[in-house]
Amino acid sequence: MQAGTLTxxxxxxxxxxxxGLSRSESSKLVEQILGHLCEALAKGENVKISGFGSFILRDKGERIGRNPKTGVEVPIAPRRVLTFRASQMMRDRIVAGA
Structure with missing residues (x-):
């Protein structure tokens, strides 16, 4: 594996x-796992992977934003956002590797 983005x-x-899976089986397995993860999130479910972290959906309400160039206030529509919270085990591994 190379430094940079994991694909x-x-x-x-x-x-x-x-x-030891074949390349096609490996690719199919990765796609299935990511597909299940996406389906769960699309249904509004949070996803927790033990020892890795949690993908959490959060609803943000409407608020007033400001155009930084003009200073004009603009309403920002309510929306759902996806956040990731790393598990303590993952945080410890990241700190140890730094």
């Missing part, structure tokens, strides 16, 4: 080399 192809390649 689906990188995940599939790791499955192929470390678990």
């Amino acid at each position: 689906r192809a990188d995940l599939a390649e790791t499955l192929h080399s470390e678990v």
Whole structure:
């Protein structure tokens, strides 16, 4: 694996080399996992992966924003946002690797 962004192809390649699945099976497995994750989030469910973190949906209410260039106030529509909160185990691993 290289430094930078971790991609689906990188995940599939790791499955192929470390678990021994074929490249097509590895790719299909990665797509299925990500598909299940996306489906759950689309249904409004939060997703928790033990030892990794939680993907949490949060509803934000309408608020007033300001155009930084002109200073004009503009209403910002209510929306749902996705946030990620790393588990304590993941935070510890990140700090140890820094």
